[in-house]
Amino acid sequence: MSLATDAADKPTLYKRIRADIETRILTGEWPPGHRIPFEHELVARYGCSRMTVNKALSELAQADLIERRRRAGSFVRRPQHQSAVLKIADMRAEITALGRAYGYELIHRKLRAATAADRDRLGVKKAGKVVAITCRHSADNVPFAVEDRLIDLSSVPDAATADFSREPPGSWLLHHVPWTEAEHTISAIVADDHTADALAIAVGAPCLVIDRYTWRSARTITAVRLLYPGDSHRLVARFKGG
Amino acid sequence: MSLATDAADKPTLYKRIRADIETRILTGEWPPGHRIPFEHELVARYGCSRMTVNKALSELAQADLIERRRRAGSFVRRPQHQSAVLKIADMRAEITALGRAYGYELIHRKLRAATAADRDRLGVKKAGKVVAITCRHSADNVPFAVEDRLIDLSSVPDAATADFSREPPGSWLLHHVPWTEAEHTISAIVADDHTADALAIAVGAPCLVIDRYTWRSARTITAVRLLYPGDSHRLVARFKGG
DNA sequence: TACGGTTATATGTCTAGACATATAAGTCAA
DNA sequence: TTGACTTATATGTCTAGACATATAACCGTA
Incomplete structure (x- = not known):
C-alpha cells in the first residue's frame, strides 16, 4: 500500500507519526469517535519525547481530523460532509x-x-x-x-x-x-x-x-x-x- | 493601543503572538510578500523561548497565511485576502x-x-x-x-x-x-x-x-x-x- | 561577466524536563 | 439516588538548550 510507504519515507519523526495516524483515519481503520493512543503511549511506541508526538497531534487537530479533549484523550472527528471556510480580511x-x-x-x-x-x-x-x-x-x-x-x-x-x-x-x-x-x-x-x-x-x-x-x-x-x-x-x- | 490590550487578554503567549501577526496580515499592515520578523527578533520582543514563537509561526504557516523559507525568513502569502475553501464530499x-x-x-x-x-x-x-x-x-x-x-x-x-x-x-x-x-x-x-x-x-x-x-x-x-x-x-x- | 565553491544564517526538528488546567471518575454525605 | 467535593490524569503550554539542513550571499577564479 502506497499510504504506508508514503508515511515511512517521510523524513522527520513527527511527520511520520502524523502520517501514520492520518492513514489509519483515512482508511477507516480508526473510525470517527475512535480514541487515538494517548501521548504517553505514542511516546513509548515511537521512542521519542512528548513534544514530538504533541506536535503531530496538534497539527492533526488544527486540520480538524481529530479532536483533543483534556483528560479524555484525542478522538477521530466525523468527516465534515460539507464545510466551507471563507476567510475575508477587510x-x-x-x-x-x-x-x-x-x-x-x-x-x-x-x-x-x-x-x-x-x-x-x-x-x-x-x-x-x-x-x-x-x-x-x-x-x-x-x-x-x-x-x-x-x-x-x-x-x-x-x-x-x-x-x-x-x-x-x-x-x-x-x-x-x-x-x-x-x-x-x-x-x-x-x-x-x-x-x-x-x-x-x-x-x-x-x-x-x-x-x-x-x-x-x-x-x-x-x-x-x-x-x-x-x-x-x-x-x-x-x-x-x- | 488596542492591539496590545486585545492581545494581552489572550490566554496563552503563543496564541497572542499568532493573533498579533494575524491581525497585521489581515488588516493589510503587513501586505503580501512582507517579511515577518525573524524568530530571534520575536523571541527578543516577547521575551520567550524560540519554541514558543516557532509554534505560533508554524500554525500560521499551516493555515497558509505565511510562507516560511529557510535562511530567508517568513513572508506573508499572497492570495489569502479573500479565499474560500469548500470541501464537498459527495x-x-x-x-x-x-x-x-x-x-x-x-x-x-x-x-x-x-x-x-x-x-x-x-x-x-x-x-x-x-x-x-x-x-x-x-x-x-x-x-x-x-x-x-x-x-x-x-x-x-x-x-x-x-x-x-x-x-x-x-x-x-x-x-x-x-x-x-x-x-x-x-x-x-x-x-x-x-x-x-x-x-x-x-x-x-x-x-x-x-x-x-x-x-x-x-x-x-x-x-x-x-x-x-x-x-x-x-x-x-x-x-x-x- | 559568468560560474563554482564556501560560509553564514534562519528555519526545521528534537529533547527532557516543568508547571498549569480542565475534567472524567471516584468518593462521600444528604 | 442525587449532589457536592476530591483526585487522578491527559492535554496545554513553555523553557533552554542541541544539532540538522537548506540556501542566500559572498568570494574567488576562469
Whole structure:
C-alpha cells in the first residue's frame, strides 16, 4: 500500500507519526469517535519525547481530523460532509490586493436601541443598543460590494463613537475587537431596485450574498451582509487535498 | 493601543503572538510578500523561548497565511485576502447528512471526442475523449442541484465504461480517482429557462453556482458545474479563529 | 561577466524536563 | 439516588538548550 510507504519515507519523526495516524483515519481503520493512543503511549511506541508526538497531534487537530479533549484523550472527528471556510480580511486589503484602487463611502449610520429584528439578526435576547451601518466599497471607482452591518454595542461599546465616515467598519473592528468564532453563509439573490441602484447593476441581476456573523467567546460582535454583483464577482479557492 | 490590550487578554503567549501577526496580515499592515520578523527578533520582543514563537509561526504557516523559507525568513502569502475553501464530499452524503432522502437521476451522458469548448473547460491542449454528463440530485424528491460534468478520459479511462445511471459520477470518481488539487469558484447567476426547468424554479430566479476543477498531479480529472436554487440553498461554514 | 565553491544564517526538528488546567471518575454525605 | 467535593490524569503550554539542513550571499577564479 502506497499510504504506508508514503508515511515511512517521510523524513522527520513527527511527520511520520502524523502520517501514520492520518492513514489509519483515512482508511477507516480508526473510525470517527475512535480514541487515538494517548501521548504517553505514542511516546513509548515511537521512542521519542512528548513534544514530538504533541506536535503531530496538534497539527492533526488544527486540520480538524481529530479532536483533543483534556483528560479524555484525542478522538477521530466525523468527516465534515460539507464545510466551507471563507476567510475575508477587510475589503480594502482585498481590493488593493487585486491591484485596484480602493474607494469607501458611508451611506448610512444610525445608533439605535435594538429592534426585535436587530435582536433576531444578532441572535441576542436582551434589548441593547446597536449601530446600523450601510456602506459601499468600490474598486477603481466601480461599485464592488455594498455592506449592511449591525454592531452590538453591548459587546463593542467603542463602536458608538468610532468614526466610520472614513474607516470601513470591518477594518475598524479587525483592529479593535478580536473574534474567536465566525460563521459565513453564501447564497444568491436577484437585485431589487435598492440593491441594483447601490451596485449600479440592473434590477433582476444576480447577486452573491455573504452573511457573516462574528462572535467573541459566545458574545455576538457583529452581523454583516455583503452583496456583490454576481456576474462580475467570484469567490475562488484553490486547495490541496488527498 | 488596542492591539496590545486585545492581545494581552489572550490566554496563552503563543496564541497572542499568532493573533498579533494575524491581525497585521489581515488588516493589510503587513501586505503580501512582507517579511515577518525573524524568530530571534520575536523571541527578543516577547521575551520567550524560540519554541514558543516557532509554534505560533508554524500554525500560521499551516493555515497558509505565511510562507516560511529557510535562511530567508517568513513572508506573508499572497492570495489569502479573500479565499474560500469548500470541501464537498459527495452529494449523497451531503443530502443524507441533512436527514433528507437522496435521489439521483441521470439526464444525459455522452462519450465524445473533446470539442474546442471541452478542451478549454478542462484546460487541456490535446484533443482526447471526454465523457459529458448531466444529472440531477434531489432531496425528498425536490430538485436539489443539477450537475454538469466533463471527465477527461485520458486521465480516467475507466470512466468510459462506468455505469452512471445509478451511481452519481461524483461518488464514482471519489472512490476511483484520488485528487491532489482542486479549485472552486462560487458565483451567482439567474436561471435561464433550461436551468429553471431542471431545478423546478422560476426563470429569472437566483442560482448559486459552484464550478469545481479537480486535478491529479497536474493532470485534469474533471470539471463540474453545480447549480443550486439560490434562495433555498446556502453554503454555511462555521469556524474558529484566534 | 559568468560560474563554482564556501560560509553564514534562519528555519526545521528534537529533547527532557516543568508547571498549569480542565475534567472524567471516584468518593462521600444528604 | 442525587449532589457536592476530591483526585487522578491527559492535554496545554513553555523553557533552554542541541544539532540538522537548506540556501542566500559572498568570494574567488576562469
